[in-house]
Amino acid sequence: MPAYLYQIILMGGKDARLAALKTAVAARATDLGIDPRGIVYLDESAFADGYDRKKPAFGIYFGNQNRTVPEPLDRLEQDSIVIAPIVTAKTQVGVEIPDALQHINVVEVGMNGDNIPRLASLVFETFRLLRKDRGIFISYRRKGSQPLANRLYEELDKRGFDVFIDIRSVPPAVDFxxxxxxxxxxxxxxxxxxxxxxxxxxxxxxxxxQANLLGIQTLHLLWPGQVEDRNFAFSRYVKLLATDFSGPSPGRGATIKQAVVDSICDLAEELRAEAMALRHAHLVDNFCDAARDLAFEPTVQPERWISVLLQNGSSLAVVPAVGRPTSDRINTIFDAISEHKAADAPIWAIYDSRGLHENWVRHLRWLDGHLPIRTISVADVPDALRGLLT
Incomplete structure (x- = not known):
């Protein structure tokens, strides 16, 4: 059997964008704490002998003028594998993508490699190593930076981010x-x-x-003349220059250049992996420490969930859930873990409750009584584990 954990199936007209993608995937895997050697690339010639339907897979079709129908297509469709058609521009779908794939939403990646970070994120989202929800919070001072905040809001929203920005995102009569x-x-x-x-x-x-408390990564845009501040522990700094703007001086009617906006959005995409890795590690470390304190022996599995052998010989499956647990995310966790755990193993989804509305936490407790999976705040893990000892 192959020694890899994840498969990327390459089809179509492979070009310079492939090298850029491999570089981005390797970097993203490293950020997530995954050995890049665990990801294999199978082109059409290696597909028949190398493909393993039991392992997560993601198909990529690089659009080309020949519009060739890839040989692995039927098998991938039978196995319900996600396939991303790649075009140089959305206007080129009919020119670069075969009819058999034109019903799938395309990803636009120019020959200069723009939007490669989004494609790399899509790979890890499909492997369930990055969640598909892509939340970002814009923090700014309205005086002087409102136009830039609005511009970034629009661009990030266009790229599929769920953007939170003060009054646009908070309904009236709500505790801000x-x-x-x-x-x-x-x-x-x-x-x-x-x-x-x-x-x-x-x-x-x-x-x-609050961001430092939760381990949220900060993309810190320094206005021309502003300096770094060591108090912002999780910041990655980007120094904006006067030349990054066109028109009058920044803050006095100048507009930021599109190339700079694109670069900021790409960096925001890359930081997601670092943020996920840190928050995932926080949940895993806290759970494993609590389990060992009570003489359990937790084991972190390659798919990044935790198995715990119980006294009665059965096992517990624990899945770290980064962010706010929702019913659809809980369902995704249940589906993802069911194929790996023992048939009788209970499932816990552990999460960080800091900052969550009490109403939301009460809702999760209500769901616990109706779903085959239990949600537990990482702060409550010691008590929950003690309950398994009685």
Missing amino acids: QAELWHRMSDVDTILLIDTPGFREGRWTKAELA
């Missing part, structure tokens, strides 16, 4: 701070626009303290 913490608990990245006076703002210190 409670809603802010609740929404922040579910984002992967904070995009912080650091303009003069921003750090003295009413919400700034509270927002950044």
Whole structure:
């Protein structure tokens, strides 16, 4: 049997974009704590002998002028494998994609490699190593940076992010701070626009303290003239230059250039993996420490869930759930883990409850009584484990 864990099936006209994708996938795997050698690339000639239907797979068809129908297509469709058709531009679907794949939404990746980070994320989302929800929070000071915040909001929204930005995202008559913490608990990245006076703002210190508490990565845009601040522990800094804007001076009617916006959005996509890895590690470490304190022997499986042998000889399957558990995410966890665990193994989904509305936590407790999977706050893990000892 092959020694790899994940498969990327390559079809169509492979070109320079493939090398860029492999580089991005390797980097993203490293960020997630996954050995890149566990990901194999199978082209059409190696598919018949190398493909393993029991392992996660993702198909990529690189559009080309020949529009050749790939030989593995029938087998991949039979196995319900996700296939992403890649085009140089959405107007080229009829030119680059065969009729048999034109019913699938395409991913636009130019020959210069733009949007490669999004394609790499799609790979890991399909492998269930990155969640498909792509939350991002924009923190800014309205005076001076409102136009840039609006521009980034629109661009990120166009790229499929669920963007949280102050009054656009909070309904009227809602406790703003409670809603802010609740929404922040579910984002992967904070995009912080650091303009003069921003750090003295009413919400700034509270927002950044909460982000550091939750291990959320911050893409920290430094306005021209602003300097880095060591207090922002999880920040990746991007120094904006006056030349990144066109028109008058920044903050006085200047507009940021599209190439800079594209670069910021690509970085936000890349930071998702780092954020997921940190938050996943927090859940795993806390659970395993609590289990060992009670003489259990937790084992982290290659698919990144935790198995625990119980005293009665059965086993417990524990899945870290980064962000806010929802019924569809719980269902995804159940489907993903059912094929790996023992038939009689109970399933726990552990999550970080910090910042969540109490109403949401009560809803999760209600779901526990109706679903074949139990959600447990990582803070409550020790008590839940003690319950298995009685």
